[in-house]
Amino acid sequence: MIIRQLAKEELNKVQSIAHRTWPSTFANILSPEQIEYMLNWMYDLRMLESQLEKGHTFLLAEENGKELGFAGFELNYSEGPKAKLHKIYLLPEAQGKGVGKALILEVADRAKKANQKSLLLNVNKYNQKAIDFYLKMGFQEIYKEVIDIGNGYVMDDVVMELDL
Ligand SMILES: CC(C)(COP(=O)(O)OP(=O)(O)OC[C@H]1O[C@@H](n2cnc3c(N)ncnc32)[C@H](O)[C@@H]1OP(=O)(O)O)[C@@H](O)C(=O)NCCC(=O)NCCS
Structure with missing residues (x-):
């Protein structure tokens, strides 16, 4: 398994993995309409490209040329x-094999080398599997927040932090 940084031309891989991962991840958490709304908005190629242009990094995990999952992160997101x-999403068949841990360690390593004091993330408060994974990785819950994303939808999140 290797982890490599994606260029603009390959952001369709991120979009494709998200579309193959979200339905099972959020089946019991969000309505099909909200999943569709969020995927179309957050994983629109122009949105991913503009995130890359403003400094987000997208890492792809792959094995023998087959993609397994991705992580997207941003340095200097807030003061500290x-x-x-x-974002971090692994294809259903690639989950539970250490790939998520490898991606988190790579992001944490890059952030630490860039003098970041901690790594923040938002996770849906009902996504217990992901919360348990983050706790295992050393993240702590710092607060909860509800974010209005339009169309009558909200993101009902827990904010977690890992000291670096
Ligand atoms: C959440 C996710 C990124 C975790 O990645 P993963 O590759 O499945 O997890 P790993 O196999 O790397 O697990 C790393 C460690 O966490 C533990 N772990 C993973 N999931 C866990 C869970 N649900 N409960 C408890 N421990 C868990 C593993 O046992 C492992 O422990 P170890 O280091 O002692 O062996 C991945 O499963 C995923 O993409 N899920 C669906 C999408 C999602 O929810 N993304 C997050 C949105 S915020």
Whole structure:
């Protein structure tokens, strides 16, 4: 398994993995309509490209040329300075095999080398599997927040932080 940084031309891989991962991840958490709304908005190629242009990094985990999952993060997201893990999704068949841990360690390593004091993330408060994974990785819950994302939808999140 290797982890490599994606260029603009390959952001369709991020989009494709998200579309293959979200339905099972959020089946019991969000309505199909909200999943569709969020995927179309957050994983629109122009949105991913503009995130790359403003400094987000997208890392792809792959094995024998087959993609397994990705992580997206941003340095200097807030004062501290603190980095933010914006996204991490592994294809269903690639989960539970240590790939998520390898991606988190890579993001944490890059953030630490860039003098970031901690790594922040938001996770849906009902996504207990992901919360348990983050706790295992050493993150702590710092607060909860509800974010209005339009169309009558909200993101009902827990904010977690890993000291670096
Ligand atoms: C959450 C996710 C990124 C975790 O990655 P993963 O590759 O499945 O997890 P790993 O196999 O690397 O697990 C790393 C460690 O966490 C533990 N762990 C993983 N999931 C766990 C869970 N649900 N409960 C308790 N421990 C868990 C593993 O046992 C492992 O422990 P070890 O280091 O002692 O062996 C991945 O499963 C995923 O993409 N899930 C669906 C999408 C999602 O929810 N993304 C997060 C959105 S905020």
